[in-house]
Amino acid sequence: MLKRLLTALFLLSIFLPACSNNEIPPLHTGEPDFGGETFKFIVTSFKYGFGYYETIDVYTEEQDGTTLNDAVYIRNRLVEDLLNINIAEYKSDNVLNSVTRAVNATERAYDAIFTNMYESSVMAREGLTVDLLIMKYINLDNLWWDKNAEEDLSIRNKLFFTTGDISTSAKSCVRFLVFNKKLIVDYKMESPYEYVENDTWTFDVYSQMVKSLYVDVNGDGRKDDGRKDDGDIYGTILETNNPYFMIYGFGERLTTNDADGYPIITCNNERFVYAAQQIFNLYFDDNICRHVNNISMPGRGRYFNPNFYAVKYARSLFADNKFLFHLMYPLAMEELRGMEADFGVLPCPKLNEFQESYHHVVDSNAVMLSIPITFDEYKSGIVLEELAKESKQTLTPEYNETLLRRKYIRDNESEFILDIIQATQRYDLCAIYNWGGLYGLMGTLTELKNENLISSIEQLYYIASAEINNTVKIFEGEN
Numbered sequence: 001m002l003k004r005l006l007t008a009l010f011l012l013s014i015f016l017p018a019c020s021n022n023e024i025p026p027l028h029t030g031e032p033d034f035g036g037e038t039f040k041f042i043v044t045s046f047k048y049g050f051g052y053y054e055t056i057d058v059y060t061e062e063q064d065g066t067t068l069n070d071a072v073y074i075r076n077r078l079v080e081d082l083l084n085i086n087i088a089e090y091k092s093d094n095v096l097n098s099v100t101r102a103v104n105a106t107e108r109a110y111d112a113i114f115t116n117m118y119e120s121s122v123m124a125r126e127g128l129t130v131d132l133l134i135m136k137y138i139n140l141d142n143l144w145w146d147k148n149a150e151e152d153l154s155i156r157n158k159l160f161f162t163t164g165d166i167s168t169s170a171k172s173c174v175r176f177l178v179f180n181k182k183l184i185v186d187y188k189m190e191s192p193y194e195y196v197e198n199d200t201w202t203f204d205v206y207s208q209m210v211k212s213l214y215v216d217v218n219g220d221g222r223k224d225d226g227r228k229d230d231g232d233i234y235g236t237i238l239e240t241n242n243p244y245f246m247i248y249g250f251g252e253r254l255t256t257n258d259a260d261g262y263p264i265i266t267c268n269n270e271r272f273v274y275a276a277q278q279i280f281n282l283y284f285d286d287n288i289c290r291h292v293n294n295i296s297m298p299g300r301g302r303y304f305n306p307n308f309y310a311v312k313y314a315r316s317l318f319a320d321n322k323f324l325f326h327l328m329y330p331l332a333m334e335e336l337r338g339m340e341a342d343f344g345v346l347p348c349p350k351l352n353e354f355q356e357s358y359h360h361v362v363d364s365n366a367v368m369l370s371i372p373i374t375f376d377e378y379k380s381g382i383v384l385e386e387l388a389k390e391s392k393q394t395l396t397p398e399y400n401e402t403l404l405r406r407k408y409i410r411d412n413e414s415e416f417i418l419d420i421i422q423a424t425q426r427y428d429l430c431a432i433y434n435w436g437g438l439y440g441l442m443g444t445l446t447e448l449k450n451e452n453l454i455s456s457i458e459q460l461y462y463i464a465s466a467e468i469n470n471t472v473k474i475f476e477g478e479n
Helices: 004-015 069-085 094-106 117-125 147-153 181-186 192-197 205-211 242-249 269-281 307-320 331-335 377-393 395-408 413-423 430-434 435-443 450-475
Strands: 037-044 085-092 112-114 176-180 236-238 254-255 262-263 289-291 325-328 343-346 369-370
Touching: 004 037, 037 094, 037 377, 069 085, 069 236, 069 377, 069 395, 085 094, 085 377, 094 112, 094 117, 112 117, 112 377, 112 430, 117 369, 117 430, 117 450, 176 181, 181 435, 192 205, 192 254, 205 269, 205 325, 236 307, 236 325, 242 269, 242 325, 242 435, 262 413, 262 435, 269 450, 307 325, 307 331, 325 331, 331 395, 343 413, 377 395, 395 413, 430 435, 430 450, 435 450
Parallel strands: 037 085, 037 112, 236 289
Antiparallel strands: 112 369, 176 325, 176 343, 254 262
């Protein structure tokens, strides 16, 4: 409560002396000129996710011939020249702590924040960031902002973090399938692209393809666990949160906002449980699917806990033609560049042919934009809006066309798949706030059996409901 009172007083100290009648000054009729001031971002450092979730598209000192770096450089120079401002960044190993210290000291140390959705949600609950929907100089209806993010990440018509063309992180953290085209040809299987084109790419089709492929490579009569030299070939490999990503692909969510923007628990319905059962039946059959916990890694012994190294090694096994399918995201596609066999990209399958649309969830590690309460509304709004607008012309085309389609994707068919994936990428608030531990439950599905999934959800339901209610009260100023 004290922090929120200090925050309110600080905001008043910013605006009251400068504005009569508490009005924000109108936007200049000419081009804004910030007189060479510095606009400073605080962003995630290399320590976030072993470098996977480092913010790399906000600032760069010079061009170096690489796609993303040069696009950032060009965008920033254009905006800097237009607004007479200097863009800078501070990389933090713990953005949440850095912002907390700055706000508590009532310092205007940063103009904008880029950090993962978990830290963004904590900052929102702690009253450290601004409701973006009341920013006078940011228009979230413009094409360079992500409307799906606004819809999915709002709580009671308040939005504290979002994304759009200003960042590539959400696009880089969306989950989809890759498949080994060599194995498709070698074992005379129909191309999955045919099913996508005919709108029949369903979980049943995917399951049959997974089940149809097992090869005892070394002929020892037992299920080997995916060693590169002589390990057996499987249809797919399961990572810890794979079940959740697939269930989300069926259009199911842990929570969904109602018409008033209030999050409602929706994982306790019949379709969700049925969808989960289909996942169980496929992924937890050791005869057709390997689990990342159970693969042997060279020089590291047997890994019983899923972690970065095991998942990275699993991707190397896919590249070595040991799995037909693998759940991927663009951030990791660099690891497939040395793969000799060709691979293709696929959307997550629909539950059945009655499902109208594909669905793809953005990982909660994705870096999102927020604004600290120690902000200058005019400056932050103008600069961020212009950066987002310019990013749509420079950053996004280079990311999509040059980086994804020319550098990583190897066939023309995958291009229209990428369009499907990006158009259907969504967000799940409960995967970010983990109300009642519901999202944590998805991470332990490997230990659950389908008969106790319902009881596990029921045990967490009232805890999650209470935590949702508490979050809403915080945002409505009742706590």
